[in-house]
Amino acid sequence: MLPIVQRRLQSTVATPVKRSNTSLRGVLLGFFAGVSITGFGAYYYLLDEYKSSSNAVVSDLRTDTQYCYNHLPQGELFSKTKNGKTVTRVPCPLDPSHTVWSDKLGRHLKTCNTLRKKLEFESNVSKFPWLVVDFNVQAESALENSPLDYAEFAAFVRRFSDAFKQLYSADLEMSQIDYKYGLEERMNELSNRKHVTQQASLIGHMAHANLLSDGAVYVEFGCGRGEFARYLLRALDTDPGMVAGDKQVLLIDRQSPRMKFDTKMKEEHARGAVCVTRLKTDIKDLDLATAVRSLENPGKVVGFSKHLCGTATDLTLRCLLNAQRDPEFQFSGFLVAMCCRHACKYNWLLEESRAYLKENFGIGQQEFVYLSKMACWATSGVRPGMSENDGADHFTGLNLKQRTEIGLQARRAIDESRVYAMQQRGLSAKLFNYVSPDVSMENSCMLIKNI
Template identity: 30%
Template structure:
């Protein structure tokens, strides 16, 4: 008789061991909000008389569960935690006092699963359940390396802002934390000095940025079918710039969309490159959204495109380890071929056995990678920074091994949400030191950048030229950027609080200052790419009426520079 496949005590995986020891923190479940009015509870219905019907009363429906129970049980498997069952196969299933059945056996108890408290398991059989539980944490993939794309070590989240400045005053904010009232803490003199510094730095370091609004035929049909076509205009211009920079002419390219969301940009990219199963599409996002375009990107042809979605944080992504980037992974061969290559563990064992013979270690065969083009539409704040770090890390790791002129063939990122940038994520720390921006000033800089897209930055006018107020015709102040972007910043109460600090700056002047803060951060990103072998520039790819976040970062390697 075959032995049962029960795990050995000495080889417990870490999650299971933690769960058994009680040190595992269960995930916080999303509590469903009830928006409907609660029904008035009536008297409970009579006990069900149908044989083997579950006796669990569904209060919300006012009836008993209709599932069937096992013989001798009152509750179905879904509600078995409400039933005390005697140990062993001879359990009677009869509730008794003191936790004992008629035979004197201890009644079994169900407890919440440590991996996912939304379901339960038998307390005396918890270990076996943990090994087969679908909520058991999965092993990290090969392309996962925690915080590999951070510029500085991630600070402790519990750190507070208790530091002292050179003048002896307490620093108003921590480097890693931003508060909505951070600027209102500054005195008028400090704020005016900071504003003057930002204006001078912008005039000195940030060059003129050109506007180039392009179009692409891949979005022609969509423009005819949707009412709000601003997203179509943005996507069409981005694809037009990719065509201008020769990013759509290589059918063997691997297109990686960072912060992909539903993958809508990749969907129209597939149309633009007229792919028939030769290109590769990789989508990276922290959470899998609903209504994804993945099936549309696959296509309906016999040979479907190679599409892979990686659900992980960009800060932990090692691009060189993504399997879909390998040349031997194609639309017809969707997994790396099995080869007789020693794993790192096998190599270690072989080396230990052959150390006395002084035999050199066996090396894993290098597999050529596909050229990579990175893209994103409105990649928020720090996500842009760690994406640039991810790409330059990949460029360095593959530069000497790859036969390509540059492993990264192009970068195109529509920028947004600079207020979400973090100092330890920003890739060009040397640039910040060069222009004299301290970690504390970096927080102020990112906070003021939100003024550029604040809803109050423009107010409608009456016929006599005076601004409309909420009391005029009972109309709210118009929001010219309503629905502009999903990540748009809402109206800042802070702007009103700062009125006494900077009475000379109206909404238009504050908008201009917010744009200067954004461009200072963006120009540091351009310098970072130039220092890593790219020809990079900033381009306004749509007008402000289409999107307030209308700037894109574009880069191609110097060796394969495209058209001007």
């Protein structure tokens, strides 16, 4: 009996089946095919939803308007009927610069970006002693510009140009420095050397003015990602004429952009350690003396900025002067490449700047509106395919070449008023062109030193 039982048991044992590679490939192909088909289906579904939503938004807009959705003017002109009721655009109470449909106002107030920023700012004011509301503008809100009188504007252009030619007989000095230390690698990598050429000249001027020294606190205003500060630190590391041990960098910007260089600055150094501190604030609210005092090793402040736009330059000058009222604050100098004079605010100019413009050009609040708009003409001149004589149908009767010249005059007048203001405050100040116009049309620079 035993042999028979053994044979039956053996017959019930399953023989292992060998799976071929072909069946495995079939499983994988089937899986990927299913995922792909599902993905395409989801893509076209979302695309249809997007088109439907976009069409719904577009249907809310008038086809004859030049305004974007969030900035439609208020009033009956921009209205619609919804559920038998008329709804209109109304200004957002938190930020009147944009409007919202009246029936959605309650919901909007809970999600408006302005509310989030306001709450964040109020929280930061309570946490950081260097953040003081309107510290550098003395609670002076920026004045609103009145409507333009184009006949008066055209007459002012000619009066201003005549006065300018009598006051300034020579062009600004051209002083471009081809500084190499810390920038060689970038010079070799880039085909477009516009930015690195500007950085090289600015750092070179700081070096020649003896602003780069051991123990300084380097403050970049309007720093963005901090690229300029990064290459300044490289210069301090590689220039054999520098004595630079531990270095401190203070970055100032009201935004917090992506792809910042803060970490790289701490890692890329050959001499000593690097301490990088970033403050997210508008310059008008910055108590610089308190901010520097809160650093690990406060030292002499060297400020710098590449293209500090419009009124930010004037706010920075105010910021530096206010900081000097603190007996512990040490100021060495400030180098700034300026731009965007059209964004300047008359009452945020230094008092001495306003006096300079009034005395030399008869410029008050309304005339400054004209002057700031004229400054735009310096960088909107002749383009490829155009002639210097084009554009004579302008309200001033001036062609492109003539308006470009007057734009340069307006730009210089604003900058010269800043130089005058700093000189009146007991500082050394000089205005010059730091690169040629073919590198950057915004090529004016101001160097301020404590004497």
